[in-house]
Amino acid sequence: MTLRSLLHSLIATLGVLAATSVLAAAPAVVRIGVATQGYGDPPVFGGSPAATAQLQHLTEDALKPDGVKVEWIFFKGAGPAVNEALANRQIDFAYQGDLPAVLGRANGLKTKLLLESGVRTGVYLAVPPDSDIKSVKDLKGKRVAIFRGTNLQLVVDNVLKANGLSERDLRVINLDDAASQAALASKGVDAVFLDFKLFKLQRQGLAKIIYASRDGGLQYTRQAHLLVLDDFEHDHPDIVQKVVTSVVQASQWSSDEANRGALFTLWAKSGVPVESWQSEYANQTLKDRTSPLIDPFIVARYQAVADDALRLNLIRQPVSVNGWFEPKYLDQALKTLKLENYWPRFDPSGKPLAS
Template sequence: MTLLKRILSAAFVALFATPGLAAEPSVVRIGVAQQGTGDPPTFGGSPAATAQLQHRVEDALQPAHVKVEWIFFKGAGPAVNEALANKQVDFAYQGDLPSVLGRANGLKTHLLLASNVRTGVYLAVPADSDIKSVKDLKGKRVGLFRGTNLQLVADNVLKENNLAERDLRIINLDTAAALAAVASKGVDAVFSDYSLFKLQQQGLARIVYASRDDGVQFTRQAHLLVLDEFESAHPAIVQTVVTSVVQAAQWQSDEANRAALFALWAKSGVPVESWQSEFKPGQLKERSSPLIDPFLRARYQAVADDALRLNLIRQPVSVDGWFEPKYLDQALKTLKLESYWPRFDASGKPLAS
């Protein structure tokens, strides 16, 4: 057992020796807001995915005889919210908009760390389409996965181009259906994620727009959250899970691990070439950061404000008190990573060290 594992194991045992805390569960359930691929199912593109593929959470909880289940949801964020409401999962890897919708509807959760930030949205069209930009979408059939963090970025992109969803013929499609629709010319265009690179490489689609090119206000964020009730009963498990994901974030932030990282993520069914297109050289550290900094807080508040403006929620949502950084802070201290990742201000500019 490594020194770090011995430290985590000792801390875990010490916390559970504290009077008044509930006995540890036999299984920890982590919901994932996307469809997994393979047997067992896997995913890619984030520190949470890296942690799952490297079995970091499982290894860290093994001394306490706690098993880990990763539960994947084809219905993405909305389906995860339903599972959280029914207490079918304890933790969740999810995007910003779905979590805001959940909070607006009374879900009691805490956001623990960032897990895949500054992620863009792509607009793709059939390979022979004459659509060249977002401005050409008026009146077109456009696939969009509603209720996910794709939707809000797409809506803001449309607004930037003097359009709105009502100006298009929006068809609600999950990721797999969107890819099939654009490849078969069943729609005129789709807003989706890095999955589109594979279609482009196969000559079945053409990416005509990348939202990240227009600034951080057109990016989406994802995170790991926990149900308040589970956190209150099992803080040691929460700490262990957070520390394990931070370890994965550090490993995938190292550009020296780029080839190994993309090969690992390729087990999710997304080819290495797509990950190379999604993560340009030098971007790993910035986009793998787990930090709860002013940038992350500001982006989540902006998502909440936009969701209200677009009538996706009926009442304002504040991020005050939603983030719980103590587990992340402890992980950074334990792993001696307090200064490893750069912090950014609300506008996305680096903060002075």
């Protein structure tokens, strides 16, 4: 065998080994962390296109032809617990809110934001039915439950600021969703900042909602998204594309007003009644709330969250969102599904952009 033939044979062998190595490296399971406590067995959640994708098994169906299974992992500790799992490489993707993701980025987590999933979501302030608390301003010195470290906290801090208060003016008790509801129902706290779960307590006569942050403007809303670890995105772009496309499909179905009733019935499997979803989405279009788009409003909101987190000493150094969003998978999904112009886009202030 000549030296040239030997080299060609060696190169061919190395090529086969490299291809085999790539195939062997393909994951058997894709792990998606969810920043909420699941409900049921197996656990599910509601309130976002990502939840729709899970409930309709769209992501599983997208990856099944490749022999890749999907594992949804729920975290009672919400965003902070998801960040810990990302740092320990225990999950590949994460569904979480804006503030926890900013905190993770500030602490060196290498991730890419792929699409939005549940946007322009407000928070509510609820008190016991017989409480004399009438407004946010009345919270001074009161025992108030807030789930710190979640995307709810920053909205609350900004609401307090707008009313001349800060967390230091309150007797803040850090409680998760379930504990907050129990404390409010038993009058263990004077007030709770929480989400749509409060509607059920109100219907049961155990709470009274006295404030909705969305009424103050879109700057008092929170955003949620799907992100992926940098390393996973680099190694498995084909899988990332299929996951993103499946969630965009879920976004389209969730955005169709003809599906409003079916959507809320589907999400009710999460333990949140249909009536609560009806109240949460009253007088709002589904497209505005279930859009996956990364538009100027979203980019501006994430940067505002990062800036506010620094101002409130939740992080120690500035965080820039430049280079954090990776829209190519979303763009491809929109093109494939012919949805480029399906959802409205908003400017940084939240006003609709011209088509």
